[in-house]
Amino acid sequence: MPGVPEQRGRKRKITDDQLCKMDDLLKSEGFEARSLSWQAMAWECGITGLSDRTISRAMGKLYIARKRGERYCNDCIQRREEKDQHDKEIKKVHAWAAVGYNFKSDLVFYEIESNKNSKMTQQAYIGQILEPHVKRWLDRGDYFTLEEDGDSGHGPGKGKNIVKTWKEQHHLQYFFNCHSSPDLAPIENCWQPSKKYHASKA
Incomplete structure (x- = not known):
């Protein structure tokens, strides 16, 4: 009404x-x-x-x-020039690690001199990861299968490459799995807390 x-x-x-x-x-x-x-x-x-x-x-x-x-x-208008320059000046840190049943490796920090984005290369993977760390486990007789994602530095693909040759020579059992999957790649669960911690400290 x-x-x-x-x-x-x-x-x-x-x-x-x-x-x-x-x-x-x-x-x-x-x-x-x-x-x-x-x-x-x-x-x-x-x-x-x-x-x-x-x-x-x-x-x-x-x-x-x-x-x-x-x-x-x-x-x-959000001006990004200063932020972009700041991002370029920040040194990005890249690390590798392995986890397994009742086992965790050291956190290995690596640098790739051949590129600015620290994209893992096959030479660096052999020299900074496989030789100094994975080979030590093989030499002492540890029984394990190394799970990797399909990063090109890990040597996937059907053709021969230096990483695949290294694995065959050292009788390393390995397989490639889905990357970034918390179920199929358990280590993905470990990265997020450390990324958040370092981002908060930056």
């Missing part, structure tokens, strides 16, 4: 006034506000007691990274 407030449906958890406050914050603070989490944005507006999901659903299309006419607005 005209003049009677709507009574149907569930009462809204967030008011129009609160929505307007957060929208005004986005417009006035630009990129700085857009980088906030939903909770942080609400807190900046004096709004408490609401979940991230409630705020994000209520904000809906109000939370826009770039509005009409803002294509070249400085607040909406």
Whole structure:
């Protein structure tokens, strides 16, 4: 009926006034506000007691990274030159390790002088991994099968290569498995915590 407030449906958890406050914050603070989490944005507006999901659903299309006419607005452009240069200057660390039943190897850090991205080469795999580490296990009579992913440095493929020749000469039992699979390649479960730790320390 005209003049009677709507009574149907569930009462809204967030008011129009609160929505307007957060929208005004986005417009006035630009990129700085857009980088906030939903909770942080609400807190900046004096709004408490609401979940991230409630705020994000209520904000809906109000939370826009770039509005009409803002294509070249400085607040909406992320400049990457400094970050890209910073990434180039950071020395990337690459490591190899093996895990097995009741066994774990040392963590072996390696460098590849022939390329900047430290992509494992077959020469480096023999010289820095197989000879100093895997061969030691073979020499002392350990019984194992080396599981590897299909990295080109590990010597996959049907044709002959120096890694495959090394494995045959040293009677190394091995097989290639699906890479990046936590079920088929158990060591993948070990890398994520160490990556997170080193990223937080960088």
